[in-house]
Amino acid sequence: MAVPSQLKITQQQQVLFPDFPSQEYEGRVARLRAEMERQGVDVLLLSQESNVRYVSGMYEVGWLVPAYLYAVALPRDETKSAALFVPEGDQIQTQASWIETVVRWDFPVGFYSGQVGLHLVQSLARWLEWQDLQDGCIATELGSHFRMGLSIECFDSLRRELPTAKWTDCGPVIWPVRSIKSPEEVRRLREACRISCLGVRAGFEAMRVGASEREIANVMAARMHSEGSSEIRFLSLYAGPDRAMWADSIPRREMILQPGSLVQFDGGCTYDGYFCDFKRMASLGPPTAEQQRYYDLARASHQAAIEALQPGAPASDVYHASQSVFEAAGLGDFVAWCQKMGWSSVGHNVGLDIHEMPGISIDNHAPLQPAMVIAVEPFVWHGGGYPFWECSGKYGLEDVLLVTENGHEMLTSEALINHDLWIVE
Numbered sequence: 001m002a003v004p005s006q007l008k009i010t011q012q013q014q015v016l017f018p019d020f021p022s023q024e025y026e027g028r029v030a031r032l033r034a035e036m037e038r039q040g041v042d043v044l045l046l047s048q049e050s051n052v053r054y055v056s057g058m059y060e061v062g063w064l065v066p067a068y069l070y071a072v073a074l075p076r077d078e079t080k081s082a083a084l085f086v087p088e089g090d091q092i093q094t095q096a097s098w099i100e101t102v103v104r105w106d107f108p109v110g111f112y113s114g115q116v117g118l119h120l121v122q123s124l125a126r127w128l129e130w131q132d133l134q135d136g137c138i139a140t141e142l143g144s145h146f147r148m149g150l151s152i153e154c155f156d157s158l159r160r161e162l163p164t165a166k167w168t169d170c171g172p173v174i175w176p177v178r179s180i181k182s183p184e185e186v187r188r189l190r191e192a193c194r195i196s197c198l199g200v201r202a203g204f205e206a207m208r209v210g211a212s213e214r215e216i217a218n219v220m221a222a223r224m225h226s227e228g229s230s231e232i233r234f235l236s237l238y239a240g241p242d243r244a245m246w247a248d249s250i251p252r253r254e255m256i257l258q259p260g261s262l263v264q265f266d267g268g269c270t271y272d273g274y275f276c277d278f279k280r281m282a283s284l285g286p287p288t289a290e291q292q293r294y295y296d297l298a299r300a301s302h303q304a305a306i307e308a309l310q311p312g313a314p315a316s317d318v319y320h321a322s323q324s325v326f327e328a329a330g331l332g333d334f335v336a337w338c339q340k341m342g343w344s345s346v347g348h349n350v351g352l353d354i355h356e357m358p359g360i361s362i363d364n365h366a367p368l369q370p371a372m373v374i375a376v377e378p379f380v381w382h383g384g385g386y387p388f389w390e391c392s393g394k395y396g397l398e399d400v401l402l403v404t405e406n407g408h409e410m411l412t413s414e415a416l417i418n419h420d421l422w423i424v425e
Helices: 022-039 049-056 118-130 152-161 171-178 183-206 213-226 289-308 315-328 332-341
Strands: 008-011 043-046 071-075 083-087 101-105 137-140 166-169 231-239 262-271 278-284 345-349 356-361 373-376 379-381 394-396 399-403 408-410 422-424
Touching: 022 049, 022 071, 022 171, 043 049, 043 171, 049 071, 071 118, 083 118, 101 118, 118 152, 171 356, 183 213, 183 262, 183 278, 183 373, 183 399, 213 231, 213 262, 278 394, 289 315, 289 373, 289 379, 289 394, 289 399, 315 332, 315 345, 315 356
Parallel strands: 043 137, 083 101, 137 166, 278 422
Antiparallel strands: 008 101, 043 071, 071 083, 231 262, 262 278, 345 356, 345 373, 373 399, 379 394, 399 408
């Protein structure tokens, strides 16, 4: 069948600087097509950065500009080729991808004054028609755990261009595949964790009264970069008492560490695209007896969750193991309030995104599987208090663990930075 005149197609002849070996992508595509068969999906149409990278292998700095739109289409039918959609001018970057068919789209004249993406919409529609997929079931990033890379304007236009298509969320296809990591993905995650542990340790070693949150965060980031991190996309550091409940906050230069402050780190670096997400805590001077008590309680809950992390165990078992520690300590009201408010998750998968599905929550009864990489993070507030936004302190640890055939392996190494409350003398 002749190529429609509206399509600007390049057939790539070679792969330059691939993100993974070709066998990795062959395995991913085979697994995705098997899930598409189970879900009745005819084509995956993906535009979120991590999904495009996972399926196509293309990754480039243009993602920073919202108007530089990228997409990949993968038909279930293996006799139909996959296609990568990029702005005109990105032909060199696409050579990192295994996908041979590249469809190029034009920016509008003036760029900033025009409707960016109109030609992309037309190219996507004509390509789907050319592949006889315009009436099929198209799975894309519709669910709450995705952020589609197309603008709402573009997506609405695409649906008007394909009035007989059936649209569905790609989560049931994507997550069963992405949640099981290959050996090379595990290697990258292990390296991200090693680097992050060294960075946090360097920051804790530099911690002192009078330093700012940002100063300590910069020490951590510098060490991570010196150890080989690719990017640092989430590095949170916050100190009490004024910041005790500002969890996941950006380190600030005006927030000065004071005697008696409890400091919590959360996050880590990425290594070749893969995240580390872990937590450790420090105290500026010896903690009070109450602070130590609730830190120890959080640590015991964390350890119970880790011990429950076994292949074949329902994910909900990990949640219940962590909360049983709080209930046994007389904090049943705290547990009940968290459940009522929807705070009933103590972890998540991690990979190309910092939070991946499935989560480790009260309502996820699916069995854990070998090669899942999971961040485990139960928490408690000072005094078992609630509502938490009125409480004076939060306590928690987080680790990244690989589910193995016989148990689990901790990737955020105890040997590099242990689980003790780090006390700054």
